[in-house]
Amino acid sequence: MLVEVYLADLHVHTALSPCAEAEMTPPAIVTAAAERGVRILGICDHNSAENAIAVAEVGEAAGVAVMVGMEVQTREDVHVLTFFGDPGALFKWQEEVYASLPDIDNDEQRFGEELILDSRGAVRGRLRRLLLSSASMGIDHVGRRVRQLGGLVVPAHVDRPSFSLIRNLGFIPPGLQPDAVEVSPRTGAARARDLFPQIAGLPVIVSSDAHRLDDIRGHTGFLLERPSFDEVRLALASTGGREIVPA
């Protein structure tokens, strides 16, 4: 078995997220990643996965592996990254998240556009519903359900003052057993462990939460045999010789 270090940025938004720049198209994201040596991208728009497959298609042609997922906002206003190895499971999950969101129309003037893009970056459509809302499902349900569907659960930016599991709920709920927790580059993994004893024993990844191209960076390294969902899962669990390594 030959393992090597793959740089990853598992939290990148596309122009589907109203708060992201319009420049966040599938080809532009993949190009920016490739230029900076990022070989694994996680595509996590707010409460939606409409652009994830388009990025994965571009990534495949360019040698950048894409973990498809979404950043769900739970009932508790907590952001959680959810990833799937299988598009079928991803879209089943998207359906459940959509059904759990309040039906509020997006106001493009106020919140920004929610663009559905193809793999060339052309606009295929716009989402009518506002994605910046909390689902009615709680974080424990999200954890259970995503695991049932074969996905990964990673509470996002737990070091931040808002939309953070630790800020909003104080500590990791017993029984949630996330696959990892994510912290911001500004804090970094080592300092996060000092600041938040609540995450002791959990794998920590660092990702950009990029809403613009400039922010995409390989802040986390994975020691893998090849860049795939299953290999990343092994690395998060530190098994089979796969692991998280300093970037």
Added chain:
Amino acid sequence: MRVRDLLDVLECRVEAGAAGLDNEVKGGYASDLLSDVMAHAGEGDVWVTVQAHQNVVAVATLVSLACVVVAGGVECEPEAARRAEEEGIPLLRSRLPAFEVVGRLYVAGIRARPGAD
């Protein structure tokens, strides 16, 4: 003032933890960020929130709060109710919005405790 004296004032029902209804209410705190409650609420406070997650009960126990009022008609999660029952922490649920709950507590003489800022 005891927790049971709040039931009528807040038009609330006891979801769980009735064993603590005689807890003395010494002050009040309102917040939906549990880390903030852990840092700033005081022993014997009534806590008003719209969070209904199981961690709410753990925080209430940790800080030795008098009770929790889940406002706005939010449904308590079953796990939260189970834990509140286990810990004997009154988990009260009110249909009134949090603003109204806090207002009524204030009128009833409950104050933020000194230093809770």
